Amino acid sequence: MDLLAPMRTFVRVVETGSFTAVAREASTSQPTISRQIAALEAHLGARLLTRSTRALTPTQDGRAFYEHARRALEAVGEAENAVGRRRGRPSGTLKLSIPVVFGRLHVVPRLGRFLARYPELSIELAMGDGFADLVEQGIDLAIRVGVVQDQGLVARRIGTVRRLAVAAPSYLRRRGAPDSPAALASHDCIAYTRLATGNRWHFQGRDGPIAVDITGRFATDSSEGVREAVRVGLGVALIPAFAISDEVRRGRVRVLLRDYEPTPLPLSLVYPSRRLVPLKVRAMADFLAREFAPDGPGKAPPTESGG
Amino acid sequence: MDLLAPMRTFVRVVETGSFTAVAREASTSQPTISRQIAALEAHLGARLLTRSTRALTPTQDGRAFYEHARRALEAVGEAENAVGRRRGRPSGTLKLSIPVVFGRLHVVPRLGRFLARYPELSIELAMGDGFADLVEQGIDLAIRVGVVQDQGLVARRIGTVRRLAVAAPSYLRRRGAPDSPAALASHDCIAYTRLATGNRWHFQGRDGPIAVDITGRFATDSSEGVREAVRVGLGVALIPAFAISDEVRRGRVRVLLRDYEPTPLPLSLVYPSRRLVPLKVRAMADFLAREFAPDGPGKAPPTESGG
DNA sequence: TATGATCCATACGGTTTTCGTATGAATGGA
DNA sequence: TCCATTCATACGAAAACCGTATGGATCATA
Numbered sequence: 001m002d003l004l005a006p007m008r009t010f011v012r013v014v015e016t017g018s019f020t021a022v023a024r025e026a027s028t029s030q031p032t033i034s035r036q037i038a039a040l041e042a043h044l045g046a047r048l049l050t051r052s053t054r055a056l057t058p059t060q061d062g063r064a065f066y067e068h069a070r071r072a073l074e075a076v077g078e079a080e081n082a083v084g085r086r087r088g089r090p091s092g093t094l095k096l097s098i099p100v101v102f103g104r105l106h107v108v109p110r111l112g113r114f115l116a117r118y119p120e121l122s123i124e125l126a127m128g129d130g131f132a133d134l135v136e137q138g139i140d141l142a143i144r145v146g147v148v149q150d151q152g153l154v155a156r157r158i159g160t161v162r163r164l165a166v167a168a169p170s171y172l173r174r175r176g177a178p179d180s181p182a183a184l185a186s187h188d189c190i191a192y193t194r195l196a197t198g199n200r201w202h203f204q205g206r207d208g209p210i211a212v213d214i215t216g217r218f219a220t221d222s223s224e225g226v227r228e229a230v231r232v233g234l235g236v237a238l239i240p241a242f243a244i245s246d247e248v249r250r251g252r253v254r255v256l257l258r259d260y261e262p263t264p265l266p267l268s269l270v271y272p273s274r275r276l277v278p279l280k281v282r283a284m285a286d287f288l289a290r291e292f293a294p295d296g297p298g299k300a301p302p303t304e305s306g307g
Numbered sequence: 308m309d310l311l312a313p314m315r316t317f318v319r320v321v322e323t324g325s326f327t328a329v330a331r332e333a334s335t336s337q338p339t340i341s342r343q344i345a346a347l348e349a350h351l352g353a354r355l356l357t358r359s360t361r362a363l364t365p366t367q368d369g370r371a372f373y374e375h376a377r378r379a380l381e382a383v384g385e386a387e388n389a390v391g392r393r394r395g396r397p398s399g400t401l402k403l404s405i406p407v408v409f410g411r412l413h414v415v416p417r418l419g420r421f422l423a424r425y426p427e428l429s430i431e432l433a434m435g436d437g438f439a440d441l442v443e444q445g446i447d448l449a450i451r452v453g454v455v456q457d458q459g460l461v462a463r464r465i466g467t468v469r470r471l472a473v474a475a476p477s478y479l480r481r482r483g484a485p486d487s488p489a490a491l492a493s494h495d496c497i498a499y500t501r502l503a504t505g506n507r508w509h510f511q512g513r514d515g516p517i518a519v520d521i522t523g524r525f526a527t528d529s530s531e532g533v534r535e536a537v538r539v540g541l542g543v544a545l546i547p548a549f550a551i552s553d554e555v556r557r558g559r560v561r562v563l564l565r566d567y568e569p570t571p572l573p574l575s576l577v578y579p580s581r582r583l584v585p586l587k588v589r590a591m592a593d594f595l596a597r598e599f600a601p602d603g604p605g606k607a608p609p610t611e612s613g614g
Numbered sequence: 615t616a617t618g619a620t621c622c623a624t625a626c627g628g629t630t631t632t633c634g635t636a637t638g639a640a641t642g643g644a
Numbered sequence: 645t646c647c648a649t650t651c652a653t654a655c656g657a658a659a660a661c662c663g664t665a666t667g668g669a670t671c672a673t674a
Contacts, residue, residue, distance in 0.1 A: 002309035003383060019622060029663050034622060046391025053621055053670040061390035068386035071583060075382040076310060079375035083368035084353030135582050152580025154459045273459025273579055275442050276378060326651060336634050341651060360641040360650055 004076065006040035007069045009033055010048065014066045017056050074278065081279045090280035091120035097142035099129045101223050101243045102161075102267075107143065107288075114287050121280055129194050129223055135272050140281050142270045143288065145240065146195050155268045158289045162241040163262040166253045170233035178236070181205070181212045181260050188235030189214035193221045195265075201238060202263035210260065238262045267292065311383065313347035314376045316340055317355065321373045324363050381585070388586045397587035398427035404449035406436050408530050408550045409468075409574075414450065414595075421594050428587055436501050436530055442579050448588050449577045450595065452547065453502050462575045465596045469548040470569040473560045477540035485543070488512070488519045488567050495542030496521035500528045502572075508545060509570040517567065545569045574599065 012022045013033065023030040041048050048062035058066060077092050098107045104127075111123060126139065131150050134142050148155035167177070171188075178184050181203045191199055191214065203210045218234050220226060227244060230237045230253055247253045269285050271277070319329045320340065330337040348355050355369035365373060384399055405414045411434075418430060433446065438457050441449050455462035474484070478495075485491050488510045498506055498521065510517045525541050527533055534551060537544045537560055554560045576592050578584070 003311050003387075004309065007383075007386070020620085030622075031624080031664090032662065034624090035661090038623085041391075044387065044391035045393070048390070051622065053668090054672095056622090065386060065390045068382070068389045068583060072379065072382035072386045075375070075379035076314075079314070079372060079379045080310075080351065082375045083355070083372045084351035086352070135580055138582055152459060152461045272581065273442055274581075275445055275579075276375060327649085337651075338635085338653080339633065341653090342633090345652085358651065360639090361643095363651090 001039065001043060003040075003043070004073070006036040006043075007073060009036045010040055010062075011066060011069050011073065013037065013049065013056065014058050014062065019056070078276065078278050088279065089120060090118050090278070090283045092280055093122045093124050094280045094284055095124045095126065095138055095140045096284065097126040097128060097134060097137075097139045099143060099145055099223065100127050101227075102143065102145060102240070103127050105242060106292075110287075110291055114284065117287075118280075118283060121283070129221070131194075131270075134270065140271065140278065141284050144268050144270050146265050148266075148268050148270055149196060150270070152272065153270050154273045155270050156285065156289070157266050157268050159267040159292045159294070160264040161267050162264050163238045164241050164244060164248070165236060165256040165260070165262055166230055166239055166244055166248070167236045167256055168231055168233040168253050169251075171230075171235060172254060174233070177254075177256055179257075181210045181257060184212050184214050184236060187214075187216075188218070189216040190226055190229045190235045190237035191216060191219040192223065192226050192237070193219050194223075203257070203260040204263060205260050209263070240265070308346065308350060310347075310350070311380070313343040313350075314380060316343045317347055317369075318373060318376050318380065320344065320356065320363065321365050321369065326363070385583065385585050395586065396427060397425050397585070397590045399587055400429045400431055401587045401591055402431045402433065402445055402447045403591065404433040404435060404441060404444070404446045406450060406452055406530065407434050408534070409450065409452060409547070410434050412549060413599075417594075417598055421591065424594075425587075425590060428590070436528070438501075438577075441577065447578065447585065448591050451575050451577050453572050455573075455575050455577055456503060457577070459579065460577050461580045462577050463592065463596070464573050464575050466574040466599045466601070467571040468574050469571050470545045471548050471551060471555070472543060472563040472567075472569055473537055473546055473551055473555065474543045474563055475538055475540040475560050476558075478537075478542060479561060481540070484561075484563055486564075488517045488564060491519050491521050491543060494521075494523075495525070496523040497533055497536050497542045497544035498523055498526040499530065499533050499544070500526050501530075510564070510567040511570060512567045516570070547572070 009022060009026070012025065013019060016022055016025070019033040019037070020030050023033045026033075037049065044061075044065070046061040046065075047059055048065055050057045050059055074092055080086055081089055081091060103125075108125075111125075115121070115123065126137065129145075131144060131148065134150070135152060144155075145161050165184075175187060178187055181201070184201065189201070199214055201212050201214050203212070216235050218229055220229065223239075223243065226237050227239060227247070229235065230239065230244075231247065236256065244253060248255055269288060271281055271285070316329060316333070319332065320326060323329055323332070326340040326344070327337050330340045333340075344356065351368075351372070353368040353372075354366055355372055357364045357366055381399055387393055388396055388398060410432075415432075418432075422428070422430065433444065436452075438451060438455065441457070442459060451462075452468050472491075482494060485494055488508070491508065496508070506521055508519050508521050510519070523542055525536055527536065530546075530550065533544050534546060534554070536542065537546065537551075538554065543563065551560060555562055576595060578588055578592070
């Protein structure tokens with residue numbers, strides 16, 4: 001029997017919660033949907049949906065099958081897109097995860113162009129800075145700032161993020177400004193806990209690299225949290241230039257240690273490793289790599305060529 | 308239209324090179340096969356096969372589609388196996404990669420039991436010691452000795468491999484036996500180039516770990532090569548106990564430095580990371596983990612619990 | 615509580631599709 | 645040169661499919 005049509009139908013039924021709605025969507029009759037689901041259940045030997053007239057709920061089997069079916073349908077779509085008249089025309093839904101601040105400032109504004117170029121592709125956007133659970137959440141592609149250490153993921157470096165050591169005027173009035181990285185040891189430093197480097201800050205001085213073990217009484221796993229903490233004068237922090245330059249321009253925070261450049265962070269594309277990378281992932285990865293290339297199409301590229 | 312049947316048919320056609328053969332195999336008529344392929348080509352808008360009456364050759368598109376189709380069919384199969392009457396019954400073909408020596412001695416003898424337990428599953432066995440290209444080769448699951456460092460792969464430790472420092476009597480007559488790891492520096496040491504540790508050998512002595520930088524004039528990426536080199540007296544080597552104990556028992560090689568245990572190597576299962584690990588991979592992984600567990604069903608487990 | 619609306623399952627008849635047999639064209643080997 | 649084999653196509657029968665109509669059940673609302 002044909003499995004694809006019932007599988008497609010089932011996926012939509014789970015997502016809409018209604019046979020009738022799916023029938024309308026597919027320009028067919030409700031009994032057709034009903035029959036497809038029934039045939040699917042008979043074929044699998046399992047009840048997939050709990051019918052209660054007013055509400056359709058997937059059973060435990062139904063939820064499991066839904067996940068597998070989505071995956072299988074995507075694989076079939078990839079096969080169709082691999083050759084012939086649909087070659088190179090990515091379709092389906094791309095689940096993209098981007099850092100909160102960087103994403104808002106630099107990625108989201110560019111997505112319109114991407115969507116226009118690939119009309120058969122949709123984007124489901126997840127914003128977050130964490131490395132964990134990309135696979136678990138079914139993320140197809142992620143942008144991450146910092147060293148990628150996850151096993152099971154492939155990283156492709158697309159640029160470098162400059163950082164600045166910054167503090168608010170109120171903090172500097174109270175505690176003075178450090179005149180060297182070493183002086184940070186006696187300052188309140190705000191740690192961003194997502195970076196592997198943790199409580200050690202690295203700088204490039206004129207005479208080579210400098211590492212400082214910092215201390216402080218405030219740490220957070222949110223990049224926006226770091227910025228807010230700096231703004232209200234909680235301490236000194238290293239913040240990507242793109243995320244803080246506005247505040248600097250307005251005089252709300254000051255740049256410190258101008259002779260010492262904090263070690264730049266890599267900007268990477270991260271995706272689950274597969275033998276056949278889905279077309280849609282490749283399309284988005286290439287798009288982003290080109291957008292953020294040093295001489296790419298972006299007017300004000302936030303990154304600099306890798307170093 | 309139904310795509311699955313044509314895709315299945317196409318895969319078999321590529322593999323057998325004949326419409327007629329596939330028709331017999333599927334208990335149907337040759338025109339049915341012919342029509343399915345034609346419909347598939349029409350749907351994709353690409354010619355998949357070059358027909359020359361006596362020989363069917365996949366076109367470039369055909370080869371590409373074949374790869375994608377196999378993947379998609381496997382995903383569909385996984386969906387079917389996830390629920391209902393076929394739940395937990397892995398099917399299809401599992402591509403397994405195992406180390407040459409370890410595999411021959413300890414894995415292959417156990418596969419019969421595995422195949423008996425899962426009658427709908429076939430195994431395609433690749434023997435090799437390298438970490439590279441597991442994804443490229445389409446390996447579903449690999450056993451590896453040593454530290455797994457590949458990005459894009461998930462490693463699951465299932466045991467530990469003891470090693471012995473060994474040399475042939477002929478070599479020992481010529482060069483004497485080292486009385487401590489440090490003495491190895493002035494011996495001909497045979498390096499196994501696949502280990503990340505390279506030219507540094509690690510031992511556990513009574514007073515803690517010892518590391519020795521070794522030198523030598525023979526290195527190889529083949530574990531059998533190391534063993535042969537030892538046998539013919541080329542030098543001293545660290546060899547897994549399971550691979551050399553026979554030779555030791557027959558007196559063909561001698562164990563050195565009995566007071567210093569070479570640091571054991573991890574024995575790991577390695578597979579590409581995915582959200583939904585295929586049932587067949589899970590089945591094999593669990594089987595192997597149980598077989599090689601310290602108190603597992605194997606009569607003479609070659610491994611010891613992790614340390 | 616009663617009524618109406620909505621939703622899913624099932625029966626039925628007509629249409630479409632599918633499939634196997636028979637046949638033709640082409641190629642490679644004897 | 646002839647024969648055997650292979651894939652493509654035509655045709656008629658059989659099967660599958662689909663939409664309409666209908667029934668049973670539940671929830672919202674009066």
